[in-house]
Each structure stands twice: as C-alpha cells, then as structure tokens.
Amino acid sequence: MAQHRGDAPPGRAPASIDGRRRVETAARRLLSIDVVLTLLVVTGGVRVLDLASTAPAPATEPATVAHVFALSHLTSFTGTGGTGTSPFGWAQLAGYALVSRAFERNLVPVTAVRETMVVAAVLCAVLLWILARRLGLPFWAATTAVVLMAVSPLAIGLQRVAIVEHLAVTWVLAALVLAATPRERARPWHDVLAALCLLAAVLTAPLALLALPAAGWLLVRRREDSRVAFTAVVFTLGLGIAFGPAGPALRPELPEPGPPGIAAWVALDPVFVVLSMVAIVAGMVLPRTRPLAVSALLIAAVLALPAIPVELPLALLVPLTPLLIAEVAATVAAGRRPAGHRLVPMRHPVSALVLAAVLTLVSVAGWVHGFGRLSSAPSGGVALTQAREWLRDNASGAVVLVDDASWTELAAHGWPTGSLITIGSCAATCATPEWAVLTASGQRDGPRFPAASAFLAGTAKVAVFGSGPDAITVSRVGESADPLGETEESGARTRAGAALASSKQVQCEGRTRDALNAGQVDPRLIATVAALATFRPIRLVDFPSATGEVAAGQPLRRLVVSGNDEAAIADFYTGQRATFEPASVTRVPGGVLVTYPLFPPPGLLTPFSAP
Template identity: 30%
Template sequence: MTSTLPAATGAKVPARRTAAPETRPTDRPTPPRRLRSSRPDLLLCGLLLVAILLVQGWNIAAYPTLSDDEGTYLAQAWAVQRGAGLAHYTYWYDHPPLGWMQLALLTWIPAWLSPESMTVGTMRVVMLPVSAVSAVLLYVLARRLALPRWAAGLAMALFGLSPLSVVLQREIFLDNLAVMWTLLAFCLAASPSRHLWHHFGAGVAAATAVLTKETMLVVLPALLVTMWRHSHRDTRKFAVTGAVTACALIGLSYPLFALLKGELLPGSGHVSLWEGVKYQMTRPGSGFILDEGSGSHGVFQSWLYYDRVLPLGGLAGALLLLAVWRWSVTARALAGPALAVAVLAALALRPNGYLPAMYVIQALPFLALVLAGGTASVAHAVLRRGRRPGERRWTAGGRYALAAVLAIGAGAYVVPRWYDGDRTAVTADANAPYRAAAKWLGSEVAEPRDTRVLVDDALWLDLVHSGYRAGDGVIWFYKADLDPSVKETMPRGWRDLDYVVASPTVRRDAADLPIVRAAMEHSTPVAVFGTGEDRIEIRRLDTAAGGVR
C-alpha cells in the first residue's frame, strides 16, 4: 500500500540510489582466467618452451652418464610392454609400479617400430614431452598464483634451462613423471574458476604423483595450503574434503593390490609391501648434508656443481616469502610452493637421512616459483619506492633505472655460469664407454645365448637386444646376490658366470654383494673403455669355459 500511494497521488519519488561497493586498492595482479586466450602469455610460453626443448633435447643420449636407475625403470617398462609382469625380475615393493607403467606407454610406439632402440640412451627422448608438459604447467601455475607475466616466464626459464634441471630432467627418472602430476594438481587447486571438479581432480592428480614416486607424499601439505587459499569460502570444506578423499582412496589402491596378492605382510616364499616400507625406513643414511665427509654433502655439492642459482636462490626466496607472509600479497599467494621448499629442505637437513641424487628433482619447480616470486616482490618494492606518504620521493625514471641495474647485475652473474653448464650438456659425450662396451659384448662373444654376464641395468637392455638371455643370461648384478630365483640358477655362485662388466656402479656396490665381489676378484680385464673412475672394464671369469672368438 505504501509503495503505490505516491504514484496514485501523482507525487514524484526520487530514485533509490544503491551505494557502490567499496573497493580497496590491491597490489595483487589479477591472473587471466583463460590463458589460452591471452596472446602475450601464449607467445612468451611458446618461445620459452622451444628454447627448453632445444637445450634439453640436443645431445640427450650422450650426456649425462647413463644411470643404473634409468636402466632399471626402462627395463621394468620393457617387461610391462612384453606382458612379463611388473618387472624384469621378481617384483618387490621398492616403488609403486605406476611410474614405469607410464614409461611403458611413452616408449610403446618407438619400441614397437624399432625394438632394438629400447635402450636407455635412445629412450631418453621420451622425457622431452614430460619436461614440456611440466614447464607449461609451471607457467600456468605461476600465472594462477598471480605472478606477473615476466615473473611467470622467469620461473619457467629457471625450471627448464638451469644446467641442474637440464641434466636431471633428461634422465629417465620416476621423479620427473611425479613432478608433472604434482604440477597438474597445483594448477587444478589454484584454478580461478573454483569448480568443485577442479579440486577433486587435484586430489586424483596428487594420488597419481604419489603412486608414481612415493616421496611426493611430503609435498601434499603444500598442495592443501594452495587449495585452501584458492577454494571458494562457501564450498571450501566440501572441496577440500572431496580432494583429500579422492587422493586417499586412489592412494590406498597400492596396499590393496598387495593385500589381494597376499603380499601385504611378510611370509615365507613371497615378497611383501611391509618389507619394502621397512627397507626404505631403515636403509643406511648418507650423513648430514653439511658434514664435508658425508655422502649427503657429496650429493649436495654435485647439485651446486651444475647450478648454485636455482637451489640456493630458491631456498633464499622461500625463506624471504615465509618471513614477509603477513605483509606481502605475493608471499601469501606463493605460500604453498614456499612451504614445499621448506619441507623438502628440512628433510634434506636430517642429521643422518638418506639423500639420493634425484631428490632435488621434486624441489625444482617450487624453487623456480619462489625464486621468481621473490624477485617479483623485490622488483615491486623497488618500483613502488617513494610513492607512499612520508617516503623520500623517487622519480619514475630513478625507480626503473634501479630495477634495470639489479636485473643486469643478476644476469651478469647467472648467464655465464648457465652458458658453461648448458654448453657442456649439448656438446659432451659421457656415454662413449657404455656404447663401446655394448658393441664389444655384442660382436666379440661367440655364443651370447649361452653366455652369462653380470651388468648394471644401464647395459641390460643393450645385451638383451644383442641376443643374451633376459634374466639368467644377462643378469642385473644386484640380483645375483639378492634374488632367490636368480641364485637358484647359480648353484656354484660366481663360478657359473662368464663375464662381469665392471662399471662405476658395479665397482662401488660390489663391497656389499658377496657373489659380485668374488666375481670381481676372480676375473681379469679383457677390454677396458674409458679412463679413470668412469672406465668400464669387461672382465672374464678365470673359470669361464671359452665363449670368446
């Protein structure tokens, strides 16, 4: 009644004015909702991707030196392709098998077209698409975390072009696959659309990362922080609960697999998941990372040998962002990646923990993100200097000049060191001794089918393609001592062998393997390739009955 009365009497009612919502100035750049529609982002990301693929792909088979772990994962993928089970020997619960199942898919077409190309050096090429996807996902994540375009490009360049990254991302490591899935999980968790399925997808991707390499489990708290910050307040609890549930249910498929096979707990006549977990938890440590005489310190120095900028600068960037978390919008946006760096650094600093060389791979994308984010924070502070009340006035030209001086100084320090490291990666041939040894064993042994030889897994597939019997003809040297099914075929121990290929890995680990050590002691070199510690010796057992033309 009251609303129609004025109109009935002809009185004019002033229009109700709705107060405009209060807006607060913010320093946080708005991330583009759809990067695929942003031409500058697509152009920058595309150019960096081309550069990364060129540097990582050039000379990929020749550098770095072939790793026994690479050979193991590729041989396990080969076994999956052939339907021979989860591994080329008795599968034990070292790592979940999902990682080399993915390798089996990646290498299936080239192995089908050219079976003899299923060797470590040749198949390193399949890591290039993994590196490409990871680099693009890192750029997307940087933009979704509201880093400016130039900082997102810097993070992508740090991740893909650092000499440390080039060396490690070339190698067939499960960690590289796990990093790809982890970055996908972070991208979904930080999606600006905030759809519930994005968070469920983040949980699925995180579980896939953990089942690819179980060490990614330690990064999940950082993922949870990112998801909490970027989820909608009204649906946050439901989204996070759904993501955690999806991750847990998929992750539990691995112990369920062991349970269904009757291999969850120890027992006679079979391996068990419990024994695998126990081994990982009780394996001898490599010492404190800052103790100069420890193995961990040697691993740390090997990282710094390739690049000091990314690991040390990234750690400094993480500490900076965590220290200014309350006052910096960028620091709050990068809270998840900074937490990931802090957790990984704390685990590496355990007094007597085990520190493998590939451990740093899972930290590389987060180191790149926080280093780029810290750089963006410093640049933002420099460019804003003198704008606030009470501060000494700076001209715009002075601010930009200071930023340019800082950028040139950083470039003058980084570029020469990266140039030297990347030039080595694209020119050096560290694997000539391996190729020569494989050629000798393929051409100088009269009856490969009837010859038994101990090798590391980097050469295992080469010799299988040369006609040696897989499993009990060409033998992964660890299995001669540790696999009962292999030991059954060697009732006389080392006397049942014809050759042992003494690569650096075999010489290093022979001290803990009695049969391998005895084979080394009762053999003489018949061919040596390379020099120094990197040499490869082909040693014939003193009791070997012929076999050489």
C-alpha cells in the same frame, strides 16, 4: 532534446566497447599462446641437445632404464635392490615407450627412456605457466618463471636424466593447477582430479608427499570446507588402497644414496641455487606463493638428509623455485612507497634495473660454464657398446653375469634375456655364468651378494673398455690365473719375443719390435712365426690390438704378416691344427691377418721359462 548527428544512438556505445574488449582479450590470448609455444620449444630443444650426455648422472638411472625395458618387452628383470622401486613410475615410462616405439627408434636404451623426461619437462613448463597465472602473477613474471626453468643448466642437466621424480613433479604441478582454480569456476571434478593427481604423484615418488601442504593450502583458500574435506577423503581412500591391498604392486621405495652428490649438481648453476634459496625464504611472507614456499622449504630440508639421494628432492624442487623467484621479482617491481614518506623520483626503478642487470650478467656467466659441463662426451655409452660388440664376437650366446646397465645394453641388442644373470638374482638361478660384464658400480655392488661374490672371486679380466667411473670390465668366470704362473708366462714371452725380433729371417720394426721385446705377443703367434721363418724370410707388419684387451693385460693375438709368397703363408696357417689352429686367416691389404682365440694354454714356451 534534439539529438546531435555526431552522437551515437543509445545502446551502440556499450556494444562498441564490448567488441573492443573482446578484440583486446583475443589479442592477449594469442600473445600468451605464442609466448608459451616459444617457451615449450626452448624447453624441449635445449634438453634434446644434451640428451646423450652422461655428466652428471644418478646411480639409479641404469636400474630405471632396465625396468622400463623389461616392462615394455614383457620380460623379467631383477635389479640389485639398492636403487629403489617405483612400479607405477616404471609403468608410465614403459607405456610411453610402447606408444612412441622409443626403443625401436633409439639404438641407445637410456636415450629412449630419456625421451619421456623431455616430454615431462615440456609438460612442467605448461603447468608452471598456468599455475603462475592462476596465482595472479603478471604476464612477464610467469614468462620469467618458465624461462628460468627452460635455460638453467641445473634444470637441463637434471630433467634429462631418467628418474621417476620428474613424472611425480608433473603430477604435483597438475594438482596445484587444479587446486588453484578460482572459486567461481571450481567444480567437484576439479577436486577429484586434484586428489587423483596427488595420489599419482605419491605412488610415483614417495617424496611427493611433501607437496601436500601446498595443495591443501590452495584448497583452503577457496573457503569451501566441504570441498577440502571431500578432496582429502578421496586422496586418503586412494592412498589406503594403494599402500594396503595393492601395496605389493604399487608401493614405491626410496633408493640408497649414491653419486653424484649435491656439489656436482650445484656446480651446474650456482646462481640459480642461491636465488632459489632466497626466493623460498622470501616466499614465506608473500601471500600469493606462500603455500608453494612451505612445500619448497620442506623439500629443500630433505637435501640435508644423507640417507636420500640428492637428485630426488632436487627434481621436485627445480620446477617450483622459478615461480617463487618470479613472484619475488614481481613484488619488487610492483613496490609502492610507504604512506607518509616522500619517495625520491626514479630511485627505486634505477636500483631495480641495476640489480636485474647484475643478476642477468652473473647468471649468463654461470650458464656458459654450466653448459660446458653438460656437453661432456658420452664415454660410458661408447664403452658399453664396445663391450657388447666384443662379447658378441668372442662369446655369442653365452651365459653372462651382468648389472643393471649391461643387462639393458645386451638385452636391447638381441642377447637372450634367459642367458643374462643379474648380480641380484644369482642365488635364485640354477645357471652358472661363463662371463661377467660389469660397470664400475656393478663391481662395487657385487660383494653385497654372496652368490655373485663367489662367481666374481674366480674370474680373469679379459677386456676393459672406457676408464674411471665409465669403465666396463669383461671377465671370464672360472679362468682365474695364478699370479706366479702368469709371471713365468710373461717372462717366457719376453725372452722368446726378443729372440724372434733379433732373427735375420724376421723383419720387424717400430711398434712390432717393441711388442715382441715387451712380451706382449701371444705365445702361439711367437711359436708359429718362428716355425714359418725357418722356411722363408717374413715381415711382421703389425700386431692389431683387440679393443679393450690390452688394457686388461691380454697378449696380442692378431698378426698381419707378409712375405714373398703370401699364399704360402696363408696355407701355412690354415694347415695348423689343435693348439696352434687359428680362429681365422684372412688376406688383407699388406699381408695375411692371423687371429688366434682367447686364452693361450700355458707352457708353450717352456724352453724360455728360465733366463
């Protein structure tokens, strides 16, 4: 038969088709890479924006930061004991801090540790994408799963805080990706790595054991019993070693429950929580994601146990439920009409579009509210910084009683760690603290330790920074004031200050006069101003308050005073000795700044003790 000129020679058509398929495959892979990279940028970017936010934050975070700082700086730290342990998790965080020099680049220690959480969230996004594709979800469904995790305020708020469960769920997702490897491509090393990843997850956080059903189910799906048994043996052997001979160095423990509760987290994104619960139940009947739904259901059940902090199971649950939501959406979108029934044209597509539009609007409205709650001012970090600076100016190098958060703040800024005594290690140290710097949680934990409680019983509050749950209290150990004596001193300051304010030799007005009349001025300033006024007329410009001292009820011990001869005023104060010797005398614009040290001795205003 004659061959037509326009026909392709034998063998050319298949080659052309193969070439076209290779081009299409390459284009799809490039598109996948572009989409995944965009999702990673969004995932990391939105978490970096709220990295310094403190609302909400788990009670275990300060202890985690302190342990990581101690490990990365080869020093020791003894916590309160109620925040759980995770030596392997702390080692991972400390390793990243050493490699990336996070503590050197960040002035705030908690921000340095939270960097690792951002990296873990990005890795979770990659693994979630790969897992969705290996389970057979379409391209758009895998993208939807990662987007949900990337932009949900609940996921953002939770994945920015420093808890080891974020590392554990990364190991879990890596194990699930390896377990979901197709049978024709699975190799023995896939199973070994899956077992090791599961072991790393359990050593990082004990709750990761709840992911074992999902990993085992995915392995059984390959229908290779020998592989499943091999993986189980490797995992069990590693677990036995880790919890047996290596138990003291590797065994993790769960922390005691503490604020915030489940309501604080759910308020960030209630729509995501509702969709997640629905998807977990629906996922139990969907073949592709049924293994994940089983483990997700077990993890969700832990939320009902009051003995476990809610952020721990939430951290494991947040990366899993978006995949279940995407699978439910993919199943609805790919629905087929039942056999023998006539489907009304466009009915189901329109219903699906309307439902998707409603869910999107509701989610966006909830996200706007959730993002606002995440952007609260980081007052706790500011208060800690103010307390550290105040202590540096007034008690540099002293032995200080601290809790987890204040230990890290002082140690990170050069305070000798040998001079820092945690409330959990008071009984094991021979040193006696001179000062106490405690957060609100530290003051609550102090009574649990008899040695720390004994020290705290004899303290006088000197300065308070911040307010509410972010308050930082600085106290002097061994300076407990007698309430009756303090009342007498306050009355004497009030009467002496009022007499000074009414003197014709002393000019004062506004806040300065109010401070004198209210008895808020240090008795040494009252006595020296009265003596100075006998020589020349003076003007009291201001009583600059030391940050935090007014909130603690301490008298104002700084004064800006002016007159006709400011040099003589400065000489008068520099010539004072003993009790009335100032800590500093400085010429400033507007007059002379006089500063007295803390703790005026009692009885300086004895003539004014009685009305």
